[in-house]
Amino acid sequence: MEFESLKGFRDFYADEESARREVFDTIRETARSHGFDEVSAPSLEPLGLYEVKSGEEIVNETYSFEDKGGRDVTMTPELTPSLVRMYAAREQEMSKPVRWFASPKLWRYEQPQSGRLREFYQPNFDIFGAPGVEADAEAIATADAVLSNLGLTDEYELRVSHRGVVRAVVSSLGVDGETATAVHRTIDKSDRLNDDEVRERLVDAGLDDDGVETVLSLTSLDGWGATDELLGVIDGDEQREAVERLRALDEALEGYGVDTVFDPSVVRGMDYYTGVVFECFDTDGDLRAVFGGGRYDTLVEEFGGPSTPAVGFGIGDATLELLMRSADIWPAEETSVDYYVAVIGDVRETATRVARSLRDDGEEVRVNVRDGRSFGSQLEHADAVGATKTVIVGERDLADGEVTVKDMRTGEQEQRPVEGLV
Secondary structure (H helix, E strand, O other), X not given: OXXXXXOOOOOXXXXXXXXXXXXXXXXXXXXXXXXXXXXXXXXXXXXXXXXXXXXXXXXXXXXXXXXXXXXXXXXXXXXXXXXXXXXXXXXXXXXXXXXXXXXXXXXXXXXXXXXXXXXEEOOEEEEEOOOOHHHHHHHHHHHHHHHHHOOOOOOEEEEEXXXXXXXXXXXXXXXXXXXXXXXXXXXXXXXXXXXXXXXHHHHHHOOOHXXXXXXXXXXXXXXXXXXXXXXXXXXXXXXXXXXXXXXHHHHHHHHHOOOOEEOOOOOOOOOOXXXXXXXXXXXXXXXXXXXXXXXXOOHHHHOOOOOOOEEEEEEOHHHHHHHHHHOOOOOOOOOOEEEEEEEEOOOHHHHHHHHHHXXXXXXXXXXXXXXXXXXXXXXXXXXXXXXXXXXXXXXXXXXXXXXXXXXXXOOOEEEEEHHHHO
């Protein structure tokens, strides 16, 4: 009987996992260099954790079920609620602000497509307890550093907006409830729709012609110069403060050397975002958002903690891989090992001592574990697993107290005293 992996799930063989590990190591090192402490959260959470604020769309996409204790639980579909739960549980013990990094495996039951799968990894960066624009800038600068450290340069574009701006425009239409929610979601998806598709969805949501044109005017704005135009059409101190915060963010990011574009169509689908929001797209416009995030200043309080400002983002590994492959910088998918220990004849005890000694010195060592394998076959295997050098432990050399060390790249060989290796 043959089985295949489930749709939307991936197998990673050794060579593929090696490339992925290199990418994740770079992300982890970037997190450390930017002062983020690594944490981890469960793969299974109460379903109610996501019903609170993630939004109906996410809840409908969960792998959820009733466990043997009669509890409604779900495989974790996104990490922010878990991190908020963890923060709220121990916030009194921690010095603020708190900076956390995690790289969980997540699950969502949705239609698999390019850059979106049912099982995926999503490195997360979050800052709790810092209300100012400086924390917004630090989060975006960290995201930019991740992509830069991976080797990406001009293949991506960072777009920012503010939920307060969109709320002001939607509020000016005189709609609320399900209609307002539908309008928000249409704006969020407008980058993947043409004007006719946006118009059709807005009409279906219940907007009249004037309302549709207002939304289309909003989504057509682009660039920081458009904030002047925006100030001329929105009302209210809160909304004007949102625009001013965006301008302050742009100025703060100049200090990091990070370029961004103002794009009011960036809304983010999660219902818990409250202020600045941002997304990263490839400059060719072929991919989904590589990452996204923003401010969620009310979520900790809604989860039982004190009022706590917070900002964060997550990077989807599937879309990131597509972007890196399109830029031809995805790491080589190959395995490697420092030493391969070949065993020729009845010398297993000595070969084991050699392998153990090299490992004690911090080397990556693979030793032949198949007795009776020919010398030629062992060399072929050493080459196949990417060995840099092969230590040939044979009866003839051992009679003189030596082994042969072969450089697998140049083919050069040298005799070495066995005691010098062990």
